[in-house]
Amino acid sequence: MGDSMIRQINMRFEIAKTFASLVVEGDAPHRVTVTDIARRMGIDRKTFYYYFETTDNLVQWIFRKAMSSIVSRPEFSSAKLAYPQEDLHDPFPELPFYVQVKDGDNFIHQMIYFKYWGRYFQQNREYYRRIFMGATYFEFFDYITLLYFPAIEADIRIMLGDREMPEVVIKFLTEYHTMGIFGRVLYHYTRTQSFMMQDELNPFFSYGHRMIQATIDLYCDTPEKAQKQQSPRR
DSSP: OOHHHHHHHHHHHHHHHHHHHHHHHSOTTOOOOHHHHHHHHTOOHHHHHHHOSSHHHHHHHHHHHHHHHHHTSGGGTTSOEEOOOGGGOOSOTTSOOEEOOOTTOOOHHHHHHHHHHHHHHHHTHHHHHHHHHOTTSOOHHHHHHHHHHHHHHHHHHHHHTTOOOOHHHHHHHHHHHHHHHHHHHHHHHHHOOOOSOOGGGGGGTTHHHHHHHHHHHHHHSSHHHHHHHHSOOO
8 A cells, every 4th residue: 555545544534533523522503514624634625525525425434434444353254244235326335334144144243243333332422422413414324224224134135045025024124123223322322321332231232133033933934834935836
């Protein structure tokens, strides 16, 4: 990696760090502007726009870069990484954000992933509390749920294997469990001040996926379903 590329990467991180500090320091509902960032860093606005299109784009990058760092950890060296679905037109399609389940998985990667994920949010709690609550920022909750919907749906299809399930049920499970995962974060960050990473919760960081698997097994493996799926098609 050349010196120019290193400088560009470092500048992105400096802009992100400055923005996050201003968000935490600011008086709600004040929106941190490009001018605020440029003034704090001693740069001109053109420098910001060289690296990011808008401050909303910067909010997305901060989250996506953090998720990319998580899935790059050694624990996930054998995992299949998930990237944004093409029809989302995500501004950072090159950054992975999730680890996909494996056929016959025990969800150990999901347990580790969501534990790191939760720690990241906890370490940046005040920043994300303001981003989630700030009506002056784009709907960050909508962004992350739309990002994860296809990934969770892909997990469900992998867990299904060659078993059949109506598309409407697959969509329901996708929406229900994705909103459950992220809805808990939204609830705690905007409605409570409680700590989210108690040691007692360690066995439950793959709870969502275990419940999906249990639901699929219950739906597909009842005698009526099993007989229908094993019957030859005419």
